[in-house]
Amino acid sequence: MKNKEFILKEQWQITKHLVRWLLLVLPVAVITGLLVALFLWTLDLATEIRWQFSWIIFLLPLAGVFITVLYKYFGKGTELGNNLIIDQIHLNDNNGVPLRMTPLIIFTTVVTHLFGGSAGREGTAVQVGGSISAFFSKVFNLNQEDNTFILMTGIAAGFGAVFGTPVSGAIFALEVLAIGRMKYNALLPCLMASIIADVTCSLCGIEHTKYHIDSVTTITTILPNIDIDVKLMFTVASAGVLFGLISILFVQLSDFIKKTATLYLKNKLIIALTGGILVISISYLLGTLDYLGIGVKSINTDGISIVSAFKQGGVNYFSWFWKLLLTVITLSMGYKGGEVTPLFFIGAAFGNTFASICGGPIDLFAGLGFIAVFAAATNTPIASFIMGIELFGSEYMPYYAIACFVAYYFSGHKGIYHSQKIAVSKANILK
Amino acid sequence: MKNKEFILKEQWQITKHLVRWLLLVLPVAVITGLLVALFLWTLDLATEIRWQFSWIIFLLPLAGVFITVLYKYFGKGTELGNNLIIDQIHLNDNNGVPLRMTPLIIFTTVVTHLFGGSAGREGTAVQVGGSISAFFSKVFNLNQEDNTFILMTGIAAGFGAVFGTPVSGAIFALEVLAIGRMKYNALLPCLMASIIADVTCSLCGIEHTKYHIDSVTTITTILPNIDIDVKLMFTVASAGVLFGLISILFVQLSDFIKKTATLYLKNKLIIALTGGILVISISYLLGTLDYLGIGVKSINTDGISIVSAFKQGGVNYFSWFWKLLLTVITLSMGYKGGEVTPLFFIGAAFGNTFASICGGPIDLFAGLGFIAVFAAATNTPIASFIMGIELFGSEYMPYYAIACFVAYYFSGHKGIYHSQKIAVSKANILK
Known part of the structure; x- marks a missing residue:
């Protein structure tokens, strides 16, 4: 033997x-x-x-x-x-x-x-x-x-x-x-x-913010005997396309600001100074400080944050864009921190807006945006899908998969990590 | 642009x-x-x-x-x-x-x-x-x-x-x-x-069997403020090792029976005839027909099945082995069907027995065996982990990951699908 x-x-x-x-x-x-x-x-x-x-x-x-x-x-x-x-x-x-x-x-x-x-x-x-x-x-x-x-x-x-x-x-x-x-x-x-x-x-006593998706349980599926709502599935796929495109906007705008700043401002100190002034000015023009910092919660009870994005009327139609703009300026002009929590904010806020316009459960689409813009920008569709389950539970997991995978496809071959290798082309485009 | x-x-x-x-x-x-x-x-x-x-x-x-x-x-x-x-x-x-x-x-x-x-x-x-x-x-x-x-x-x-x-x-x-x-x-x-x-x-009206894991909610964790029970985690990892070894037994025994049958019985018709006689004889020696067929449910209310494996006392200490033996004989000697549902049975039954002997929630370990023996035998740890969430919910997902990944490591580089390529060696063993 x-x-x-x-x-x-x-x-x-x-x-x-x-x-x-x-x-x-x-x-x-x-x-x-x-x-x-x-x-x-x-x-x-x-x-x-x-x-x-x-x-x-x-x-x-x-x-x-x-x-x-x-x-x-x-x-x-x-x-x-x-x-x-x-x-x-x-x-x-x-x-x-x-x-x-x-x-x-x-x-x-x-x-x-x-x-x-x-x-x-x-x-x-x-x-x-x-x-x-x-x-x-x-x-x-x-x-x-x-x-x-x-x-x-x-x-x-x-x-x-x-x-x-x-x-x-x-x-x-x-x-x-x-x-x-x-x-x-x-x-x-x-x-x-x-x-x-x-x-x-x-x-050490660290507690993580809990998010909840529960409105969807009231949805009635149009087909008998199945858990998946076919119409909702297509709405989620359409949202996934937009989540992917938002990730491209984030990556491209970062590159554009970095290049432009280096080209015209040259000196790194002046770039940082200008970046800070831009962030403050935009915030004052918008009349809110809610887009500054980590953005998980807001100091105001009716403020805009990741948590508020899970509620009806919790964000404005362009909240996602302002968070995107301020984050890109901050991180491209000399300040430090991660991209992922702002990506959660951007995705959740856009998901909220998308659901308000196109119809759909607000909290579900906020959750989908949260994970799918992250999936698209980092090119990690499976980790993001699993993160959705870890944060929001498994009840709507086929929708998480659809949103993350579609967003991943539509974000192209560039993400926030330039050092990522391209091992397999999405959709057989790059040979 | x-x-x-x-x-x-x-x-x-x-x-x-x-x-x-x-x-x-x-x-x-x-x-x-x-x-x-x-x-x-x-x-x-x-x-x-x-x-x-x-x-x-x-x-x-x-x-x-x-x-x-x-x-x-x-x-x-x-x-x-x-x-x-x-x-x-x-x-x-x-x-x-x-x-x-x-x-x-x-x-x-x-x-x-x-x-x-x-x-x-x-x-x-x-x-x-x-x-x-x-x-x-x-x-x-x-x-x-x-x-x-x-x-x-x-x-x-x-x-x-x-x-x-x-x-x-x-x-x-x-x-x-x-x-x-x-x-x-x-x-x-x-x-x-x-x-x-x-x-x-x-x-078309097909309904899939629902499995439930809920006893674990009563577990008190030994450490404050965390969701993961460290002692349970080690118990699950130990079970994972055994789930992996069971998968090896399944694969090796299949190969052994195939080779031995071809060597001594030669003719395929005689092999099938002998296989059938063996299955019947073993069932009669065991005094139960519960190990025959698909095994998801039993005709007897106190019978042995995948469903019964999720309950205290639902299986005997060697149920996993008898199901393994009968399945290997059936599939290696000319009969047709899949391996995965029997692997679910074997894993769930062994998980039940393991929890009875080593202490632990019966239904959780049945669920872990269900997915982990499958993960090990097919070398698909992530699909199995996700299947765990799809079938049993997400509450215990870190344990699913531990069980599936450990079982995957310990099943070696051979599984039930001989046509699988080896792309990356487990634990850097094969260079």
Whole structure:
């Protein structure tokens, strides 16, 4: 029975592999979880302070200058952010991600939020996970292949902890590397990392915002005996197309502003200063500060936020566009933070507006926009679909799949992460 | 703005691609859905008849001879079943899957079930979807690449319709082709196919068995403020290892029986005859007919079935093994049907036993075994995880992920589909 022996040998190797990775992942995930908790706690504090002292936003241009100077002196080699980590994974390199990325990105993200920049948090968390894992890669003296693995677990840990969604955190780390293909090489190490980081973060007392979709239960399907409402399915697919196009607008506008600013303003300090002034001016023209900061909640009970987007009349028809514009200016002109939470805001607000105009349950379409614009902009349709289930429950999961997959197709081959490889063309366009 | 023009061109190409595929998929999915409905209806009838006239199982050996003769005269080139379809996708071929596969596999599967063979139904549904799609590939005169796509949509349609799980049906079709890698080339065409087929099948009045996991809500977590119970997580991971090993036992025992039978019995008719006699004899030694047929429900109120496995005391300690043995004999010795429903039975029964011995919520572990043994044997961890959510809801989804992913790792590099390529080694074992 040679065959049997070989099998047992294989299981033994798998066991060793997994135990080894549990030990390697443990410090990365625990420390990432702790730092993400610290980050989220500080972020909440910064938001509270800005709500209390709203004049603070007039200091945003100066904050931008400060961040730019900080990065000029200490940020060398970290400016690429998430793209740097994706690059290093593709290069099998373990020297490119410095540990100082962690304090730098946490500090500058909090500064951005404190003074009213419109930004997110996943980028920060992923960079923390990435730089902590790169640090341990050096400590453990890992070889190239293992280094790739540990960087992926860092992404999973950061993403899983910051949103409280461990399964989509793990899938995101596998899926984000290349468009159109998922390799399972670090499937379990990534799941371990995101669960451990999420548990650590939760143990620190971090609570994640809960969203609810429940109006759809009152829908009557036109066909008997089936759970899927065919008309709603087509409405969701149409919304998916628009979610994909919004993601293109986000990516293209970011590139356009970056290029234009570099072309005409040249100096990075002046770019940051101008960006800050633009953000303040636009906010005052709009007459609301609700599009600043993280945007999960608003200080006003009738304010505009991700949470309000799940309610009838919770946003204006162009809320999605103003959040998009302010975020793109903030992140393209020298301020720091993630893109994903603003993408949630943009998607949820647009979903709300779409449902108001085209008819459909507001909360369902807000939830669909939340995950589908993210799916489109990051090219991670399966992680986004799973995130929908983790955040909103499974009742409407076929609609999540339709919205995320359609948006993914329509966002083309460019996303917010320029370092993503194109592995498989969408719709056989690129040969 | 050349750039903008190019983008709009890309969206236009994507739109054409998707509309074209919706039209191509429509006849494949509708006809597959109808045929799967017919198949499931006939299967139910066959089960009812066997329950009414239990003496019918004595004809099983003759039924085996009949099936073998049928395949000898009409089955040329279809014997490989699901593997044939996977092969054709890898070969980019559109001539290898004959249309007569559909009537042959439906008829012989129903015969197998009528006379008491222990078998499933997903293999049949996938073969129906595969041969219907191959037929339309010829009708539409598709090129090699499109042929690959349409065969994948056939798998998705069959799988989605037969279990009423459209999202996991689509993911299964992408994931089953190669171990360790998922390519998104036919993501939306597969989703369209599985949803359309599922809706068609449901419109024909087919209802799928509902399973419930709810006892876990009473569990108190040992750590405050987190949803995940750490101790339960480790118990689930341990169970995952065993689920993976059971899948190996299934695959190895199938190979062993096939080889031994061919070596000693030589003639296919004698093999089928012997297989039938073995199945009847073992059932009589066990004193129950509950391990015969599809096994979703039992005729006796206190009988053993997939449904009973979700209840305390619903199975015996070795129920999983007897179902495994009878299924392996049935399917390796000339009878027809799928492997997946028996794998659900084996997994759910073992999960029940595991929870009784090691402590844990019975229904949760039955559900975990249901999806994880399937994940391990087919090397489709993500489709299985999603199927868990589609069948049991999302409340315990981190546990589904742990069980499916761990079982996937521990099942090694061989599964029930020999035509699967190995794209990425599990745990870096195969270089």
